[in-house]
Amino acid sequence: MVGSIELVSDPRxxxxxxxxxxxxxxxxxxxGEKIKASVAALQATRRFTKVDVDVRPEAAGLHVIFVLEPAFYVGILQFPGATRVFTYTRLLQVVNLPDEDPYEKTRIPQAETALLNFLxxxxxxxxxxxxxxxLDEENQLANITFNVQLNKxxxxxxxxxxxxxxxxxxRLVRSMRSLRATVTGAALKPGKSYTQERLKSATGRLQKYLAGQRRxxxxxxxxxxxxxxxxxxADVSFNVEEGPIVDIRTAGARLSVFPFLGGRRQKKLIPIYDEGAFDRDLVEEGRRNLVNFFQEKGYFDAKVKTVVQHQPDKISLLYQIDKGKRHRVRExxxxxxxxxxxDKLLTHIEIRKHHLLSRGRYSEKFLRKSVTDIEALYRDAGYENVKVDPQVVDHEPDIDVTFQIVEG
Structure with a gap:
């Protein structure tokens, strides 16, 4: 579906x-037939040396641009008054006028509005x-200056x-005025400067406070x-949906012999804590992280199951761990x-053979990474169609890892 049609030529x-x-x-x-007919009709006027068509997908539909040469193109953009606070690159992203695009007068008000909203x-x-x-007549460029007056x-x-x-x-408001909030740049008090960084940090501080309450x-x-x-x-307000308390437990194996270290590792391995959110993807990511953690410790057969129970005011999540027997990487x-x-391939894989002080290094994560790195190495050498198939054979307690390579 065509969302908009624009004719672009000499701005005069x-x-x-x-x-x-x-x-x-x-x-x-x-x-396509109507586009061809339109181009033919415009060329028949003999007012333009050439008629090109540029079609761009946008949210509202296709944006069709008929470029009637000689046209002008976007040249140099300047932002006097704004670059002392914001980077030139960021301002270019905001106005969204790529250089060498056909110059359209109608896009200037849109760029001004976007810039004002950003400010x-x-x-x-x-x-x-x-x-x-x-207008740069010689080079057919339209150089645009956005004169910005920031004020206070x-x-x-x-x-x-x-x-x-x-x-x-x-309590939530006080959490954004605490010493920790001040140290981390998340303090939100009347009289503080209104910045996006401060607001984002304050939002994150609220999430961390709620996470500390197991919300x-x-x-x-x-x-x-x-x-x-x-x-x-500017008055600032947040809408907070506290949600149920989330109780997360691991069973079947310890993450550390020291309880406080085990708790810290649990929070590091299970992303629900950092994200301050609960969904199926985060639960699964935590499961994979726990599997990788135990595999890196030599428990290559480690398995983790999840059990989720929903109650009106509480969610219980159990990671049931079966770490299995310890293995070593033999070959x-x-x-x-x-x-x-x-010898060159060995330097590009994450998996390691056992030696005197180590059982070796292996996990599903390392296996996938090794396959990716081998394929990347081959592609850099010109083998675009390379395929690598890993094969793992368990000899209890040893495992052998073979990479079957089709160089292509």
Whole structure:
């Protein structure tokens, strides 16, 4: 479906007079025949040396651009007044006017709006933007200057948390004013500068506080700020859905002989803690991490099952671990490697043979990584169609790993 149609030419030419010649209409299904007919009709006017068509997929449908030569193209973009605070690269991303794109007048107001919105989300609610375009006749370029007046950055006004009971909401607000919040740059107090970094850190601080209460399925969303021009302050509020308490346990094997280290490892291996969220993908990622952890310790047959129980105000998650017997990596071999020697391949894999002080190094994660690295090594050498098939044979308590290589 065609979402929009634009005619682009020399900015001094009124292209509206030629729109009636375009057979393809917005809101209709894209038609190659109608596009050809439109190009032929535009060329028949003899006003343009060439007519090109540029089709771009967008959310609203296909954006069809008829480029009527001689046209102008986006040249140098400048942002005086803004680059002292923001990087030039970031400003280019915001206005989204790639160099050498056909210059379209209609895109300038859109770029101005995007830039103003960006500045306001970063605390410059009083910022103004004025645009000037200079045409470089010799090179057919349109050089665009966005004159930015930032004015004073706003400061934080009132801070509120909506959703939980009043007492809990007050505790959440205090968590963003704590010493830890100050040290980590997450302090959200009236009078502090309004910056995206501070707001993101404060949101993360709320998530960590809730995680510390075992509210690992919580959701935190910042509401649009309420700006007060007379004081140049913006009130900030968060909508918090606390969610049920999440109880996570491991059974069947210890992560450490020291309980406090085991707890720290559990939080490191199970991403639900860091993400402050609960879903099937995170549960599965935690399972894989536990399997890899025990395999790296020599328990190559380690298996982990998950049991999830849902209650109205609680989620119980159990990781049942069966680490099996300890193994060692006896042999690592390669077959089919006609053009790369074994000693070079060995330096590009994560798996290691046993030696006097080690049972070797093996896990499903390391096996996958080794396959990827071998294939990358071959492709760098010009073998684009290489295939590597790993084979693991368990001889209890030893395992042999063979990489079957088809160089292609």
């Amino acid at each position: 030419i009124n292209v509206d007079a030629f729109r009636a010649l375009v057979a393809q209409k917005a809101g209709e299904t894209y038609s 306001r989300t970063n605390g410059f609610f009083q910022a103004t933007v004025g645009t000037e375009t200079q 950055r706003a400061r934080i006004g009132r801070v509120e948390v909506q959703g939980p009971p009043q007492q809990e909401a007050a 690992l399925a919580s959701r935190v969303r910042m509401n649009p700020p309420q700006y007060h021009a007379e004081t140049n302050r 690592i071999s390669f077959r089919g490697n006609q053009n790369l020697p074994e």
